[in-house]
Amino acid sequence: MMKEADIRAECACGQAKLTLSGPPKTTMLCACKDCQKSTGTDHAALAIWPEDRLQFEGETTHFDTTADSGATVHRHRCTRCGTPVYGISTRLKGHRLIPLGLLGEAANQFAPKSMIFARSKYEWDHTSDGLAQYATYRDS
Template sequence: MRGTRASIRLSALCACGQTSMALDGEVLSMLLCTCLDCQKATGTGHSAAAMVHESALQLSGPVRSHAVTAASGATLSRHFCSGCGTPLFAVSSRSPQTRLIAVGFFGAETDWFEPRHVLFARSHNDWDVLPPIPRHATYPERPER
């Protein structure tokens, strides 16, 4: 799958069964993030996220959110089931039209997920074993236009 974008169609329920999330569309990016906020939000060394366009996401059920100001100055809003706290997705003010989906929400239905890079590797903990993929201290550099 390297070099191509996955198109996914799946749905799942949160841990308490009150909130469902469905995805139907192209995955724009697949990544691991080791920033300190992701470590706190996941309770481990990194988050696994798939970026999709907001139109690819459908939610049903009670959802709450919590916003933080990231070290970059961007606002990151994390959305979760208000009943059980299961992480659903995040929205960054850097890209408000996209959603960073918590890949683990889909349990065993994640064979499509192939992280391509690690963001905020400057915060990576040595005990958190990651695959041998490109690592960026913060965000990847964008090519000059």
């Protein structure tokens, strides 16, 4: 359950900081090949936050990837330590993709509700067992 207080998060070195207000639109795991490469794991754990309820301070560098769907994802990382800070997808106008691990203990409030791109998940990863699974994007 979302607490009334804002969530403050920062990268590993403290240079890039986020303040998030209110609950995210949704939370998910994404096992697409780009998220696997970007995180170095089987999937990314993400929250989708309306950008009008997000404040950012610091500097990032970004790289862009183009998904099979044609959507472009701009992946922003801290310029100093390289921590993933947020993503912007052309499929999600007005929203940011926030890595749940960036939120520290506050991430406990936001268990992922589904896994997208489950077609790419590795057989040994059982993190998404019991979650709604989508071969690619969710229907909605």
